[in-house]
Amino acid sequence: MRVALFLTCVNDTLYPDTGRAVVKLLTRLGVEVDFPMAQTCCGQAHYNTGYRHEAEPLARHFSDVFGGYEAIVTPSGSCGAMVRELYPRMGERARAEGRGDTLAATLAPVVPKTYELTEFLVDVLGVTDVGAYYPHTVTYHPTCHGLRGLGLGERxxxxxxAVKGLELVELPGAEECCGFGGTFALK
Known part of the structure; x- marks a missing residue:
């Protein structure tokens, strides 16, 4: 399976080790991973701050860059939700505003094949144990986009x-928003 890693602009800029870890993991699981060098921001920051028309060229570019892959994997629930939830809305809005159907047609091919990392592992690869070992106590707070937008659920x-040595402690109020979402934390 030929998969493209969509690292996202925030991960690429602030957390590049995330991308390296995803490539290492997927490669170990037998996945051929490409990192298209032409990738840029998906447009979420623009879209969420009210610059919806300005996000359209970024969405078109995303489709141009990633359209030829069998799957697009991102370690970001927010950017995954941008593609899967908001790209179709962008296309619908362009149509409703009388700007034609070309945006919707351009974006449609990438929408169903964009996956957040955990859903790609569990749903596409059928993997729930990646062979990890981490002898520490942790808790998990689901992101709003992962929880509500993508419906990642238990993945x-x-x-x-399945992580050996890990003690998973339930987080009270885990399904409550932490306030970090969208561009709010960046401002």
Missing amino acids: PLRLLR
């Missing part, structure tokens, strides 16, 4: 429960 927890 991240299934993967965490």
